[in-house]
Amino acid sequence: xxxxxxxxxxxxxxxxxxxxxxxxxxxxxxxxxxxxxxxxxxxxxxxxxxxxxxxxxxxxxxxxxxxxxxxxxxxxxxxxxxxxxxxxxxxxxxxxxxxxxxxxxxxxxxxxxxxxxxxxxxxx
Amino acid sequence: xxxxxxxxxxxxxxxxxxxxxxxxxxxxxxxxxxxxxxxxxxxxxxxxxxxxxxxxxxxxxxxxxxxxxxxxxxxxxxxxxxxxxxxxxxxxxxxxxxxxxxxxxxxxxxxxxxxxxxxxxxxxxxxxxxxxxxxxxxxxxxxxxxxxxxxxxxxxxxxxxxxxxxxxxxxxxxxxxxxxxxxxxxxxxxxxxxxxxxxxxxxxxxxxxxxxxxxxxxxxxxxxxxxxxxxxxxxxxxxxxxxxxxxxxxxxxxxxxxxxxxxxxxxxxxxxxxxxxxxxxxxxxxxxxxxxxxxxxxxxxxxxxxxxxxxxxxxxxxxxxxxxxxxxxxxxxxxxxxxxxxxxxxxxxxxxxxxxxxxxxxxxxxxxxxxxxxxxxxxxxxxxxxxxxxxxxxxxxx
Numbered sequence: 001x002x003x004x005x006x007x008x009x010x011x012x013x014x015x016x017x018x019x020x021x022x023x024x025x026x027x028x029x030x031x032x033x034x035x036x037x038x039x040x041x042x043x044x045x046x047x048x049x050x051x052x053x054x055x056x057x058x059x060x061x062x063x064x065x066x067x068x069x070x071x072x073x074x075x076x077x078x079x080x081x082x083x084x085x086x087x088x089x090x091x092x093x094x095x096x097x098x099x100x101x102x103x104x105x106x107x108x109x110x111x112x113x114x115x116x117x118x119x120x121x122x123x124x
Numbered sequence: 125x126x127x128x129x130x131x132x133x134x135x136x137x138x139x140x141x142x143x144x145x146x147x148x149x150x151x152x153x154x155x156x157x158x159x160x161x162x163x164x165x166x167x168x169x170x171x172x173x174x175x176x177x178x179x180x181x182x183x184x185x186x187x188x189x190x191x192x193x194x195x196x197x198x199x200x201x202x203x204x205x206x207x208x209x210x211x212x213x214x215x216x217x218x219x220x221x222x223x224x225x226x227x228x229x230x231x232x233x234x235x236x237x238x239x240x241x242x243x244x245x246x247x248x249x250x251x252x253x254x255x256x257x258x259x260x261x262x263x264x265x266x267x268x269x270x271x272x273x274x275x276x277x278x279x280x281x282x283x284x285x286x287x288x289x290x291x292x293x294x295x296x297x298x299x300x301x302x303x304x305x306x307x308x309x310x311x312x313x314x315x316x317x318x319x320x321x322x323x324x325x326x327x328x329x330x331x332x333x334x335x336x337x338x339x340x341x342x343x344x345x346x347x348x349x350x351x352x353x354x355x356x357x358x359x360x361x362x363x364x365x366x367x368x369x370x371x372x373x374x375x376x377x378x379x380x381x382x383x384x385x386x387x388x389x390x391x392x393x394x395x396x397x398x399x400x401x402x403x404x405x406x407x408x409x410x411x412x413x414x415x416x417x418x419x420x421x422x423x424x425x426x427x428x429x430x431x432x433x434x435x436x437x438x439x440x441x442x443x444x445x446x447x448x449x450x451x452x453x454x455x456x457x458x459x460x461x462x463x464x465x466x467x468x469x470x471x472x473x474x475x476x477x478x479x480x481x482x483x484x485x486x487x488x489x490x491x492x493x494x495x496x497x498x499x500x501x502x503x504x505x506x507x508x509x510x511x512x513x514x515x516x517x518x519x520x521x522x
Contacts, residue, residue, distance in 0.1 A: 007341075008348050008356060009282055009319045010223045013329040016342040021335070 018072070023057070027075030029090040031068055037087035041065035051079035051088060127303045133294035136264040136301050137203060137229040137287070138163035140271030142173045143309040144227075147198040150178040150189035152208060155241045156291035157231035160203040183208040187215040187226075194224040195330060197318045199275065202226065205291055206233035206247045213251065216284075220255025220357060222331055223319060225278030227271055228256070231291040232403065232454070234489040242490020243291040245403065249455040249463045255357050257285040257364060258432040260403040262388075264294055264301050266429075269381060272304070275313055276371045282319050283360050290404040290454075292490065304379055312378045361433045368430060386435030388427045389442050391417065395424030397448040397506065399498060402428045402464055405452060405487070411495035416502060423502065428464060436471035443472060448480040450505050452498065453515070454487045461485075461515040482508075483515040491519065 013019050035041040039048040044064055051068075052060045059073040060066065068079070080088040131139070138160045141149070149168070151161035167173035176193075180186045183204050190200040204212060209230060219226050230248050234240040248258060259274065261267045267289050274285045289295065320330065334350045341347050348356065369384045376382025390410045392398060397416070399409040406427030416423035426442050428435065443449055449472075453462020460466060465483040472479065482505040487493040501518050 006319060007345055008352070010221070011331050011334045011347070011353060012320060013332040014342060015327055015329060019342045020333075021339055 017058075022071055023074050024069075024071045027070075027073060027093050029075045029077060030070065030093050030096060031073065031075070031077070031079050031088045032091050033066060033068060033088050035065050035087070037085045038066055038083075039085060039087075041087075048084070050082045050084065054078050054082045126305070128300045129303050130298050130300050131264065132159070132296050132298045133261075133264045133267050133289050134159035134231065134296070135163055136267040137271060137289075138167070139301075139303060140268040141201040141227070141229070142167050143268075143304065143306060144199065144201075144272055144275050144313055145310075146173070146175055146201040148176045148178065148190065148193035148200045149202070150180050150186040150193075150200070151202045151204065152180055152183045152186050154183070154205050154208040156233060156243075156295045157203045157205045157208075157229065159295070160229055160231075164201070183211040184215060187212045187219060187228075190226050191215060191219050191222060191224055194219075194226050195222065195318065195320065197316065197321065199279075199316045200226055201229070203229040203231070205231045206235050206241075209247045209251060210235060213254070216251055216254040216256060218331075219284045221353065223282035223357070223360070224284055225275065225282055225316070226284040227274045227278060228284065228286045229267070229271065230286050230288045231295040232288055233291040240489035241291075243293055243454070244488045244490070245288070245290075245454040246456070246488070248286055248288045249457075251286070252432055252463065255283070255361065256432065257283055257361065257368075257430070259285065259287050259430055260428065261287065261289040261294065262404050262406045262427060262429075264289075264297070264299050265381070267294065268301055268303070269375065269379070269383065272309055272313060273371050273375050273383060275316070276374075277364070277367050279314075279316050280367050280371075281360050281364055283357070283364060288403065293404045302379075308378060312375070364433050365430075365435070368433075383429075386428070386430040386438045387442055388429060390425040392424035392426060392442055392446075394422060395446055396422040397424070397450065397502065398443060398446045399423060399425045399502060400428070400449055400451045400464065400468060401425070402431065403454070405454065405493060405498075408493060408495040408498055409452070412498035412502065415495065415499050419503075421503070421506065431464070434467055434471070436474065439468055439471045440475035440477060443468075443477060443479065444475075446479050448482070448506065450482045450484065450502050452484050452486045452493070452501075452518075454485075456485050456488070456515065465515065480509065480511060482512060484518045485515050486518040493518070 049062050052062045059069045077090045080090050149164045165177050168177040178189050186202050190202050194200045232245045234244040235246050259270050270287045278285045338349045372383030401409045409425040413423040413425040451465040461483045
């Protein structure tokens, strides 16, 4: 056990999941796994797991089916490069933006939506 | 009646460390401080001091060993000089950033090239921005006392300290030094409790990468950003003054020598002109002030004891009514002037004080500086009565 009298005096980290923050948002490319090509997922037998072995972030689970934790995956692409059956491919992250990160309603848009008809464009 | 030993500055530093019951010593030989680790090695070998003496291949490693040992809770000590301190530079930043109360005894020596083994303060002044406290001693008694006080101050505020003293002038000169009893030092100095207690079990990453914004760690505690840690180090040093005074006062009560001051003042009450120095030169400045008074020049002497944190307020108070300050620097910031001159002027500016300031660069590479030299230089400064654009080099013909 470690006890920090005051964790603000000097920096200290414990190696646990998430200690370095949600590193998934560093990703420029996303690994997409095709389970029909992935050996353990397809055969339902614990085997291969080279992606799990090589993942430097520990973001891949040695399970059936294999799972990639996108909260922490930084998108390095090592899993895709190592997969012997080419079951993982790297896709540009921006194509997921529209569905996963809808633009938040800004104050300006909200005002525009709730404002009375005809008031827009006046006073220019 | 306390025991008095006739010893040199190096032995005084080693004895101070021994009385503080340091647990780990790592140092590399370099003139003029080699006698410090040699003496400590002897203490360890004879069983007088229960400590690990770790032999290293360089000063960089010496401080690295100290950083590691201090992190896990040992009271550690190292000593060096000149190029050895320069070689520690990276780890000096690390020790302060990791907030480890390491005490480093420094026998001030000039830096190469060209080589010199003799005294000036270029080595420690060049490290003033590493986040260490810096204390400058005027005699061998102050070396021993500053080390004992140093541990109490450093461990209280988690900031390392350099105890600086002039190489050869103090390190190799034997004078009487009063040695406190071990029991007295034990009563004065509580055991070291590190701010981070690593007791085994779960692994931890100490001083990992820290991002530019504050972030919650895995246990949900909000942790400072990089700038947050830097700001806290500055706050610790800026606020160290109170602790330094308090410990200096407590030392006076325990041992009869009070250190509750940042600058020493001699004959300053009615002084028109003040000789400002640091380290052992303070003794010559005091004699020079006396001799100037005999010639009808109302002189006083001010010596900076604590250089980091810089004593701006005490200096402003000491120099408030002075018309002319003559600053003697055993260092130079090339392209500008001596460091104590720059910093003193900044302190005066903030206080709205504008005395005439003359800066002399003196004693580099062991060049002898006598009270007669200081007297003559002060008289010359009084005669010219102008702000010289450049610092004056005392006694340099070629």
